[in-house]
Amino acid sequence: MEVAKVENATRVYKTGKVETHALRGVSLTIENGEFTALVGPSGSGKTTLLQLIGCLDQPTSGRVFIKGKEVSKLNRNQRADLRRRELGFIFQFFALIPTLSAYENVEMPLLLAGQSAAERRQRVMELLKAVDLTERAHHRPDQLSGGEQQRVAIARALATNPTIILADEPTANLDTANGKQVMDIMTRLNQETGVTFIFATHDPRVIQYARRVITLRDGMVAENGAQQPHTGD
Amino acid sequence: MIQLFKLALRNLGRNRRRSFFSALALGIGLALLMLMAAFVEGEMGSAIDLAIRLQSGHLQVRAASYDETKGSLKWQDLIENPEQLAAQVAALPQVRVATPRLFASGFVAVRDSSTGVRVWGIDPASPANEPYRQGLLSGEFLKADDRQGILIGLSLADRLKLKPGDTLTLSINTSSGDIVEQPFTVRGIFTTGTASFDRVTVLLPLSKAQTMAQAENHASTIFILLSDKSQADAVAQAIQTPNYKVLTWLEMNELIMQTEEMASGYMVFLYLIVLVITATVTMNALIMAVFERTREIGILAAIGMKGRRIMAMFLAESTLLATGGIILGILLGLLIVGYFTRYGFYIGEFGINTFYIANRIYTKLTVEDTLNLVALSFIITLLAGVYPALMAARMEPVEALRGGE
Incomplete structure (x- = not known):
């Protein structure tokens, strides 16, 4: 089943009189359960493409569909609802709310979804267990290592059982061991829950985890690989 | 709602000194206004009392x-x-x-x-x-x-x-x-x-x-x-x-009554000026908070927080600041007004023949004045929070996320 579709999308940023073409007509389709890497050098448009699929930004021209719904036809609130229901985000910087504990950070999307306290507690503990952070539940981000923070972010992204998780350079600020742990968790969750992962990276060690690789260059799709089956590891 | 205030309280706790001084500004403003209101009430009340006791009485009968x-x-x-x-x-x-x-x-x-x-x-x-x-x-x-x-x-x-x-x-x-x-x-x-x-x-x-x-x-x-x-x-x-006229204290002290009315109108202006100044301090603190937390606002938007909830989060912060400031203001105000209610203000030899002002004015704070001032400070501080809250709520997620990098 197709979960995301980008049709001839362009994105032009204007800074004063200077126009930057971040995307120049990108088309692609993402199927349910994919574990896909967007690769390419800096400035190739990976982050912009993730932001379009993530409904954080709108294309200058072209269309983006999430589960068949055209995003540009939605208003701000509808896009916020769509993000909450269907999309999860993992950022390169460990995007946690510093005043909230690991537990509360994971709980936030569930709060926004209006779940009851009991439902939230069960789900948060389940997720923290999945990323192996049960012991650190009540620590604040500044008391966690970079790897731990990124695992909290993964748990948070998964909280509302989204269809797609978008990760922008999720291991860029981690050392090799932590980066590997994060990728292992993402792979396992993709296999166990079937949630679609799309991650931007230019790290070859991360790319090897992907079952499909889409290469961007100068805002265009240079290579659009096919999805490989699970390796079973 | 509870979560909203819990979050707001923690956010204010990030920069405790700034939050404290914003609340203190409101507190000092409120205390000052309480003192002014109590002073005017004391002065006007004593002017009428004095005029009645010393000069007019409650009634006078005179030849027509x-x-x-x-x-x-x-x-x-x-x-x-x-x-x-x-x-x-x-x-x-x-x-x-x-x-x-x-x-x-x-x-x-x-x-x-x-x-x-x-x-x-x-x-x-x-x-x-x-x-x-x-x-x-x-x-x-x-x-x-x-x-x-x-x-x-x-x-x-x-x-x-x-x-x-x-x-x-x-x-x-x-x-x-x-x-x-x-x-x-x-x-x-x-x-x-x-x-x-x-x-x-x-x-x-x-x-x-x-x-x-x-x-x-x-x-x-x-x-x-x-x-x-x-x-x-x-x-x-x-x-x-028929041969005599009877004058009441209201008729005989018209000047004082008019002055009192004028003073009340004038005081409202003064209240607004002071409170707008203190509200600016709160607004400034909240605007700084919005700028500092731009990326967080982006994150919250990314995980599906709607604009109105982001706005509510900042409004909750201004509500807490207003509440803290008002509590400080009431404590400070009662302390200062209490002192002058007991010992009075020596203002020297003032007044004219038809308008007696005591040499020492004892402040008199009424419950009505206190409640009005508290309500006015609360509303004005909340209004001051609207602009920063709107600013946060209207941020585009992608720009907010980029803003913090």
Whole structure:
């Protein structure tokens, strides 16, 4: 089943009189359960493409569909609802709310979804267990290592059982061991829950985890690989 | 909702010093306004009280043709047989005291200095003289049959360097338009705590004043005090007669009442100015918070927080700041106002003949003023939070995320 579709999308940023073409007509389709890497050098448009699929930004021209719904036809609130229901985000910087504990950070999307306290507690503990952070539940981000923070972010992204998780350079600020742990968790969750992962990276060690690789260059799709089956590891 | 406030409280806790000083600014503003309101209330309340106690009473009966500004002593402008009328009025149940008084103008001379005065002929035995009797600083009070004695106010005594037992020469106008003079002995010196009264008023026994002014068996007014001043109109109706006019304290103190009304309007302006300044401090603190937390706002938006919830989060912060500031303000305000309610403000010798202001003003904070100020500060601080909250709510997620990098 197709979960995301980008049709001839362009994105032009204007800074004063200077126009930057971040995307120049990108088309692609993402199927349910994919574990896909967007690769390419800096400035190739990976982050912009993730932001379009993530409904954080709108294309200058072209269309983006999430589960068949055209995003540009939605208003701000509808896009916020769509993000909450269907999309999860993992950022390169460990995007946690510093005043909230690991537990509360994971709980936030569930709060926004209006779940009851009991439902939230069960789900948060389940997720923290999945990323192996049960012991650190009540620590604040500044008391966690970079790897731990990124695992909290993964748990948070998964909280509302989204269809797609978008990760922008999720291991860029981690050392090799932590980066590997994060990728292992993402792979396992993709296999166990079937949630679609799309991650931007230019790290070859991360790319090897992907079952499909889409290469961007100068805002265009240079290579659009096919999805490989699970390796079973 | 609870989560919203919990989050807001933690956010304020990130920069405790900034949050504290924002709340303190509001607190100081509120305390200042409480002091101002209490000062004006104390001043106005005391101005009316003083005017009633010292000059107008709650009611006065005068001859229909009597003109207070001219202070006529012609018999047709005066009340004949005033004791009799006073006794009739005093018989009414609402009336606490009714006493005749004669007013004349004159001047006092001692050695080579002299000054203009108001001469009041009073019935020394009347309880209406309480303010002068209680304020007697030295010497003794007048007796009804005293033909030589005079009471003078402290400011006048200071000015003419007089003490009890000293002699002065008093000249006054008479009903025939002549001026007569006679030496008097200062029996006592009083103060009403109101320099503008004490400086110009001298007291004589009524019968002596009548004789001197050639106004035998006449008085300028019947001075009436009631048990309850709200009964003034009813009593005025009851004692209305064709030859006399009855004036109520409201009519006689119109200037004070108008001034009070004007002061209230003026105070609202002042309140707004002070509160807008303190609100600017809060707004500034919240705008800084929005800028500092741009990326977080982006993250919250990314995980599906809607604009109105982001707005609510910042409004919750301004609500908490306002609440903290108001609590600080009430504590500070009560402390300062409490001090001045007990010890008063010495403002010196102020006031004019028709508008008495005590030398020392005791602040008086009403529950109504306090509640109004608290509500006004709360609303204005919340309004100050709207702009930063809107700013946060309207951020585009992608720009907010980029903004923090």
